[in-house]
Amino acid sequence: ESEISKQESELKQCKIDVSEIELKLNQSKQDLEKAREDYLKLDAGYKDYQLDAANKLHNITEPLVQEKIKAKFKSVELNKEIERCKSITDTCPTCGQKLPNVHKVDTSELEKEYEALIKLIDELANKVQEEKDRYNKADEAYQIKLNRDKVELEKTGKQFKLNYESLLNDFNKCNSDITARQLNIDRLKVERDTFNSKTTELKQE
DSSP, X not given: OHHHHHHHHHHHHHHHHHHHHHHHHHHHHHHHHHHXXXXXXXXXXXXXXXHHHHHHHHHHHHHHHHHHHHHHHHHHHHHHHHHHHHTOOSBOTTTOOBOTTOOOOOOHHHHHXXXXXXXXXXXXXXXXXXXXXXXXXXXXXXXXXXXHHHHHHHHHHHHHHHHHXXXXXXXXXXXXXXXXXXXXXXXXXXXXXXXHHHHHHHHHO
């Protein structure tokens, strides 16, 4: 009887232990799932960042690009006009005499305007490149941080996984122990009842 009481007491403690382990196991599972979710959020966050940054870059550079295109078109037209004006001659190519009512056109102002346009085109191109460089630098910095955060989360995730597997192993062992102890108690009770029954029979004889 004392052995049965001892086994029942140990069984009770095993059930308490398995309940505590189950609570820890559930918490560990939640921690592991959160680590996985956080990892996925990193990639999702980077995609959102890229989209937002690309839109901002476009909003900044597109007006500059359009202005550059207009300046380029105007410079081409202006250069044609300068070449046309320079092709006008006020002397006869045959006799060398000055032609009446024909005057050479002064292109100095047109050339200044053309040079200003070329300078503007270069400035606009530089501004666009500066914005692209700034975007690429920020993106590179984001990726460095992203990879660093991923490594940390991977470490954390591995630790959570090891902890979960360890608790699961303990949980399974405790449940096996409970089953074994319950079977042992049942066996002891059967033996006790058999012994008591035989003892009663002998007394009756």
